Amino acid sequence: MSLKHGLLGLLNYKSLTGYELDKTFRSSLSFFWQAKTSQIYRELDAMEEKGWLNSQRIMQTEKPNKRVYTITHSGKEELANWFSLPDSDIADAMRVKSAFLMRIFFAGETTTQQALALLRSYREKCMESKNALSLAHVSASSYAETITPETITAEKRVTFWKLSILYGESYYASGIAWADQAIALLEEENE
Amino acid sequence: MSLKHGLLGLLNYKSLTGYELDKTFRSSLSFFWQAKTSQIYRELDAMEEKGWLNSQRIMQTEKPNKRVYTITHSGKEELANWFSLPDSDIADAMRVKSAFLMRIFFAGETTTQQALALLRSYREKCMESKNALSLAHVSASSYAETITPETITAEKRVTFWKLSILYGESYYASGIAWADQAIALLEEENE
DNA sequence: TTAATCATGTAACACGTTACATGATTGC
DNA sequence: GCAATCATGTAACGTGTTACATGATTAA
Numbered sequence: 001m002s003l004k005h006g007l008l009g010l011l012n013y014k015s016l017t018g019y020e021l022d023k024t025f026r027s028s029l030s031f032f033w034q035a036k037t038s039q040i041y042r043e044l045d046a047m048e049e050k051g052w053l054n055s056q057r058i059m060q061t062e063k064p065n066k067r068v069y070t071i072t073h074s075g076k077e078e079l080a081n082w083f084s085l086p087d088s089d090i091a092d093a094m095r096v097k098s099a100f101l102m103r104i105f106f107a108g109e110t111t112t113q114q115a116l117a118l119l120r121s122y123r124e125k126c127m128e129s130k131n132a133l134s135l136a137h138v139s140a141s142s143y144a145e146t147i148t149p150e151t152i153t154a155e156k157r158v159t160f161w162k163l164s165i166l167y168g169e170s171y172y173a174s175g176i177a178w179a180d181q182a183i184a185l186l187e188e189e190n191e
Numbered sequence: 192m193s194l195k196h197g198l199l200g201l202l203n204y205k206s207l208t209g210y211e212l213d214k215t216f217r218s219s220l221s222f223f224w225q226a227k228t229s230q231i232y233r234e235l236d237a238m239e240e241k242g243w244l245n246s247q248r249i250m251q252t253e254k255p256n257k258r259v260y261t262i263t264h265s266g267k268e269e270l271a272n273w274f275s276l277p278d279s280d281i282a283d284a285m286r287v288k289s290a291f292l293m294r295i296f297f298a299g300e301t302t303t304q305q306a307l308a309l310l311r312s313y314r315e316k317c318m319e320s321k322n323a324l325s326l327a328h329v330s331a332s333s334y335a336e337t338i339t340p341e342t343i344t345a346e347k348r349v350t351f352w353k354l355s356i357l358y359g360e361s362y363y364a365s366g367i368a369w370a371d372q373a374i375a376l377l378e379e380e381n382e
Numbered sequence: 383t384t385a386a387t388c389a390t391g392t393a394a395c396a397c398g399t400t401a402c403a404t405g406a407t408t409g410c
Numbered sequence: 411g412c413a414a415t416c417a418t419g420t421a422a423c424g425t426g427t428t429a430c431a432t433g434a435t436t437a438a
Contacts, residue, residue, distance in 0.1 A: 005293065019390075032289045032296070033289070037390095038393095067390080086294060089293075090309075093289050094320045096223045096359060099196075099280040099284075100277070105223070105351060108347040108348040109274075110274055118281075163376070164296050171369075174361045185354070192397095210416065226398080227400085228418095230397080234397095236419095255404090255417040
């Protein structure tokens with residue numbers, strides 16, 4: 001259900017077209033939720049049928065016609081309802097689903113060299129991801145202003161925006177620390 | 192594709208029925224990959240059609256009849272092929288998908304008290320999950336023997352099994368550390 | 383001149399979840 | 411007597427991915 005609620009959350013800031021929602025998703029929420037363009041359009045249709053949104057077609061001559069989505073009263077209720085029931089999302093956050101860890105589990109079937117290569121490659125990608133996030137952190141303050149309206153104090157928005165980036169940095173850092181431990185252990189055994 | 196490869200990995204140890212695979216999945220791989228019983232049966236059918244498995248029906252009088260799955264040569268090739276191409280799984284491991292973080296992102300729309308409650312609840316669940324894993328760590332050595340054959344040295348299996356548990360402990364610990372930071376920050380601002 | 387931006391979707395497929403169905407045996 | 415274990419699935423739905431289609435304008 002969370003794609004729906006992410007879209008509701010953005011439309012609660014201001015009315016947007018599917019195209020704009022797609023771009024906004026990619027440039028802000030995509031760190032912790034990903035969605036393809038085609039999926040977003042499908043979900044918008046479903047949400048309109050549920051009565052959470054209204055849409056209005058805008059004809060344009062220079063550019064393709066567009067369709068602006070606006071959250072309804074019922075949509076705001078749904079959003080408030082979602083906020084009030086966080087338990088299942090917290091439970092989901094406890095679940096790890098990782099094909100990479102499945103490889104680690106079965107790594108006893110391969111050579112120690114293969115396992116080491118896997119871990120080193122993982123560590124490297126964690127470093128890259130962490131560095132990319134640190135850059136995002138720096139530009140967060142100015143960036144946040146482009147996606148939320150003026151009515152909410154900018155500081156409050158930025159606080160939570162930064163907290164989500166901080167989560168990512170912490171996440172990748174723990175991946176690096178774990179990989180270091182694992183690599184050290186295997187190298188030791190290999191001697 | 193990883194459910195298929197998880198099942199192949201287990202069947203590479205020894206032939207099992209769908210029911211046994213389901214139980215084995217739940218008691219070992221479920222920390223980093225979850226699958227429903229009905230999905231496992233569906234995947235086994237698909238894998239047999241691909242020629243990765245053979246199945247043999249065993250009639251029983253005291254208990255329901257069963258169907259034992261055995262990995263084929265082609266299945267072993269597929270497994271080896273999967274081992275040799277880890278890049279996409281590593282890339283996937285870099286992606287965070289979390290409705291909980293989406294809530295954090297939108298938490299500026301609620302009160303600081305609500306946000307604090309969310310973070311405290313998250314922290315608590317991380318603690319519980321971490322403690323549950325620590326217990327698993329203790330019993331890992333004896334447990335691992337029940338799911339892998341004698342041909343592979345037990346120590347090697349246990350090493351990687353423990354590494355995956357270690358990952359989990361590290362993951363939850365980083366969640367706790369992040370939540371502590373976040374809670375401290377919000378409490379400070381609230382004063 | 384070629385790529386990016388604007389702007390919308392459809393169709394098919396893959397993977398995951400929920401609900402339902404059956405029915406004997408064994409342990410508390 | 412009731413729950414758990416053994417053992418198999420089907421059907422429908424929900425969510426996510428891939429491939430395809432269209433076509434004008436604008437900046438490098």
